[in-house]
Structure formats: C-alpha cells, structure tokens
Amino acid sequence: MTIPTYDDVCAAHERIAPWIHRTPVLTSRTFDDLSGATLLFKCENFQKAGAFKVRGATNAVFSLTDDQARRGVATHSSGNHALSLSRAAQCRGIPCTVVMPHTAPQAKMDAVRGYGGQIVTCEPSLEARERTLESITQKSGAHFVHPYNDPRVIAGQGTCARELLEQAGPLDALVAPIGGGGMISGSSLTCANVSPATRIYAAEPEQADDAYRSFKAGHIIEDDAPDTIADGLRVSLRPLTWHFVSRHVTDVLLASEREIVDAMRLVWQRMKIVIEPSCAVTLATILKNRPIFENRRVGVILTGGNVDLSKLPWMSVG
Structure with missing residues (x-):
C-alpha cells in the first residue's frame, strides 16, 4: 500500500491548478451565532464539476x-x-x-x-x-481510478485543505463529510504537515454510520448498501483511507436524516448557495455538537452542490 505524502499534495496542487477553481471561503453571521464558533466555509460546491472530487x-x-x-x-x-x-x-x-x-x-x-x-x-x-x-x-x-482508495486521489483532495489554510489562517478544527474517506484523508495529510494543532472531525449520516462504528471498534466495518439521503456517503472505508482516519481523526460525529435536510435548507436560505445533502452533514453535526466547537475557528468543507432540483430533499423527508 503506497501512502501519499505532503510532497504529493504539493505536486498535485501544481498539476491540477490549470484545470480547477481556487474556491472561495465564505462566512455567515447566522451560523456563527447558531454554533457559537467562527465558521469558515470552503465552498467546493463552486468547484469545476460542482464538487471537490x-x-x-x-x-x-x-x-x-x-x-x-x-x-x-x-x-x-x-x-x-x-x-x-x-x-x-x-x-x-x-x-x-x-x-x-x-x-x-x-x-x-x-x-x-x-x-x-x-x-x-x-x-x-x-x-x-x-x-x-x-x-x-x-x-x-x-x-x-478508485473514488478514494488511491494515493493520487487522496493527494488531490488534500489540496482543498491546503487552500483553506492559506485563505483562512490557523484553524482549531476542520470538519468534512466521510463516506469512503478520501476528503478526510487528504485533509488529515495536509493538516498533519501544515497545521498539526488543527483537530479533524468527520461528519457522517446516522443511517450510514460505518465509519463511526469502524472508528469506535478500531478496524474497518463495512456497510454494503446503507440508505441515506446523503448519496455520496454510502460507501465504506478502505485500507488506505483507514490509515489516515485511524491516525488523525479526533472523532466521527453523526447527524440524522432530518438534521441533514434542515442544515441543507438553512444554507440555501441564509447563505444563498446550493449545496447537496452529502455536504450538509458537516453543518448538521456542528450545530448538533455546539460544546465541541464553541469559541473556536472551524473550517467547514462544503463538498459539493450537485442537486436534482426536481427532487429537493425537503419535499420528501418529513
């Protein structure tokens, strides 16, 4: 198993620069008040193809x-x-x-x-x-090209946290969704080398909580076909991503389907930006766990904005 290094992240940053956006970091007084923290949203929903991937x-x-x-x-x-x-x-x-x-x-x-x-x-x-x-x-x-269990993919995802730290400055914590673990792995790799004091939190749906169970058990537990509105988080960890999750993640936090949908809708309403359920789980877990993040500078990776506008989740989740 080839483990990517921060040198690989730096090389990836140069390699992909002509083909991607350097996405903005946004703030929201509303969400700062609701969380008690200073939230810095890295908006990969504005990325080429609409996602960090x-x-x-x-x-x-x-x-x-x-x-x-x-x-x-x-x-x-x-x-x-x-x-x-x-x-x-x-x-x-x-x-x-x-x-x-x-x-x-x-x-x-x-x-x-x-x-x-x-x-x-x-x-x-x-x-x-x-x-x-x-x-x-x-x-x-x-x-x-594996969606996440690939050193080249993880190095590429690590460029997102690198940009966020350059744009936002020091962070007490960084929160990103977890499915297969590519973004969390890349973020962990970057923070471990650039900002080792930053705590990494993975956000996951309760109905697809295999990463949470793996983290608590100390080994990979797979869930082959979980049912969650966060369609991008229905896959399980693999050995390469587990390497980073098991070594660098502070905790895995869970959100219910209702909490995910409510957070997604609130972002649409208050920030006027389109995000998908798979990245709304980050904000949902932050709002649910205010004591963890209160009075801290928190990076929040909004991973994507590819939504079927004819089937918005608040139309179907009661």
Whole structure:
C-alpha cells in the first residue's frame, strides 16, 4: 500500500491548478451565532464539476503516462467522482467509463454524460459496483481510478485543505463529510504537515454510520448498501483511507436524516448557495455538537452542490 505524502499534495496542487477553481471561503453571521464558533466555509460546491472530487480525479488522470492513458479510465461511483473523472478524462482527451448504481441522482448521471462519460448501471451495492467494473476493465484495459482508495486521489483532495489554510489562517478544527474517506484523508495529510494543532472531525449520516462504528471498534466495518439521503456517503472505508482516519481523526460525529435536510435548507436560505445533502452533514453535526466547537475557528468543507432540483430533499423527508 503506497501512502501519499505532503510532497504529493504539493505536486498535485501544481498539476491540477490549470484545470480547477481556487474556491472561495465564505462566512455567515447566522451560523456563527447558531454554533457559537467562527465558521469558515470552503465552498467546493463552486468547484469545476460542482464538487471537490474533481481535485483527486484530475490529479489521477494527469498523473497517468501516455501509455496508461491510451485505453482510457474507468471507475465506480454514485455521482461526484463519476462526473469529476469524466471531466478530467475529457480535459485530457481520453475515454471514461463509469459504473453507477441505478439509484444514483439523475442530475449526476446527466453531468457524467455531459462530460462525455459512458455509464453502465448496476445494483446499489459496493459488491455489484466492483464486480461490474472488473468486467469492464478486463475487456477494455481501461485504467481504474478508485473514488478514494488511491494515493493520487487522496493527494488531490488534500489540496482543498491546503487552500483553506492559506485563505483562512490557523484553524482549531476542520470538519468534512466521510463516506469512503478520501476528503478526510487528504485533509488529515495536509493538516498533519501544515497545521498539526488543527483537530479533524468527520461528519457522517446516522443511517450510514460505518465509519463511526469502524472508528469506535478500531478496524474497518463495512456497510454494503446503507440508505441515506446523503448519496455520496454510502460507501465504506478502505485500507488506505483507514490509515489516515485511524491516525488523525479526533472523532466521527453523526447527524440524522432530518438534521441533514434542515442544515441543507438553512444554507440555501441564509447563505444563498446550493449545496447537496452529502455536504450538509458537516453543518448538521456542528450545530448538533455546539460544546465541541464553541469559541473556536472551524473550517467547514462544503463538498459539493450537485442537486436534482426536481427532487429537493425537503419535499420528501418529513
């Protein structure tokens, strides 16, 4: 297992710079008052392809040799990695095939196709994704770019926390969502080298709490097909991301479906920006755990804004 280093994050930062946005950091008096903290929102919902995933995907694609890239790339993803890898492949001029569960949001499927990606659907379980992908790569020879258990992807995601620290200054804590753990791993890698006093908190849905259970048990516990509105957080940790979670995360905090939807709606109302449920879990856990964050400077990574506008969650969650 190759463990990425902070040198890899710095190299990724230079490699992907021409292809991504340096996203803004926003503040909100409303949320400072509600949390008792100074919250600094790193807005990856304004990122190319609408999500932080474009960082890792772009770093992976542009790290390939010409010979590796010739047959294209492939992955499995419920959405944001899928569309991010499709965009990165389009930028490099190579094909991209994505295995997506048939339950993936239509907006994300449309984005994949818009970037030239080819979609193969499967049942909504990790086992089905991996089996279908293996069949595709064996036939095509496409280079597999894992959504998170890949050192190139983690190094790319680490550039987000690097930018946040450059823009916001010292942080007492950083909060990011956790599914497979790519963003948390990259953030941990960066903070450990640039701001070791910053505490890392992972935010997770109660209905997809495998990272929480893994963290408490001290080993990976998988949940193959959890049911949560936070569709980007339905996957489990893998050995590479567990390496960072087990060593650097202070705690994993949980939020209910109702709390996630309420936080998402509140951001839309008060900050006037579009975020998706998978990143609303960060704010939900902060508001739920005020004593942890009160009187502290807290970085909050808003990971994406790819939402199906015809199926907004407050229309269906009671």
